[in-house]
Amino acid sequence: MFALVDCNNFYASCERMFNPSLNGKPVVVLSNNDGCVIARSNEAKALGVGMAVPAFQIQHLVERNQIVVFSANFPLYGDMSQRVMSILSGYSPEQEIYSIDECFLNLDGIQEDFTDYGLRMRSHVLKWTGIPVSVGIAPTKTLAKVANHIAKKFHDRTGGSYVIDSELRRIKALKWLKVEDVWGIGRRQAIKLKAIGVQTAYEFSLLDKEWVRRHMTINGVKLLEELNGQKAHDMELKEKRQSIAITRTFEKEYTKQEELSERITTFAVTAAEKLRRQKSFCRSLIVFISTNRFGDACEQYSNSLHVKLPFPTSSSIELSKAATSALNRIFKNDFRYKRAGVILMDFINETELQPSLFFNSDPRHKSLMQTIDKLNNKFGNPVLKLAAQEFRTWKMKQEHLSPRYTTNINEVIRVKLL
């Protein structure tokens, strides 16, 4: 059996955790630059605040209903996530952290009643972190997702834990679940399926396997099997990322290549730090730039370049050089750039590096990077930068930022004794 444990309205719950006066009130969290909605409390959902809606479009709702708005505080969410995951790891020898707010647990060998087990996890996490979670348990990962959906949706009845462990429950659940809400069926597939009269997960589960394979590839077939109770996905105990991306929508539009180049350099340096943290080397990278996609149609330009590196490296210097030279090749004057990014890929493990006879990463960079990482970790990022990076740190729009309660000693919560 698999459990899927998912934090309820995770970012909003993190904010409320340190500000209990917000309990019962509508809360939303915005993306970088206070751009659009990325988390909503149940109260905010009920008021009609949609997911991923631009902030300015809900301004009237915010004012009319006194919705409390937060700027994204990723240091806080990342730290809270670690705490939640750490507690949950005690409930199974195998934990797959699927995203910042959810994980799968392998429950093979658990003797306790599954519903109770789920409830126990839930109250444990709630007590120790203040974050409410929902637990779905079933014989396949996809059905565990379905069970989780039910646990959350009918919290009053389930208490936040639901188990699909019989044909009766499986069929009842699938008949209830709309096909577009199945894990793995997105907008495109949902349209196709509805066109042939499939409305529910149950109707999907009865489709002919060949038809599904032809129209939805191997993923569709796996989905079909999983919904029918046959395991097609196992725990994925992932070690390392296969790609690392740093991309940003800028707070302003850039026209000068030097300015863009500084930002790209910083993206590459940041990505390189992450690369070194997971002890990998990278063999290629993509740089992309783009004008404002919401702007005037005739002023649009976007381009990307995938460059192979002459040798595997994790050096910030070498990676940022490669990135800026890629930028030089795609940059065009007379455009106003609003978005750009660097994506590292094609990794190998540090330990599996085969030096080449002719071209290799500069060996001196290894200890240099170690020292830079050490200093930046100790004194806060980034005391040390490359000269090619921008001099001042860019300030994104964050008008509703909460303190970093759990990761910065100067911002810990203060308790006043009366």
Place this chain on the structure above:
DNA sequence: TCTGGGGTCCTAGGACCC
């Protein structure tokens, strides 16, 4: 005025090989 960021996997088709 204002419109996010970070991932994974699959497939079709091109380039190349014999």
Place this chain on the structure above:
DNA sequence: TCTGGGGTCCTAGGACCC
């Protein structure tokens, strides 16, 4: 007029996830 057959590898782009 007729113009083989069987492979592998790589990549861009699509679809999906949170």
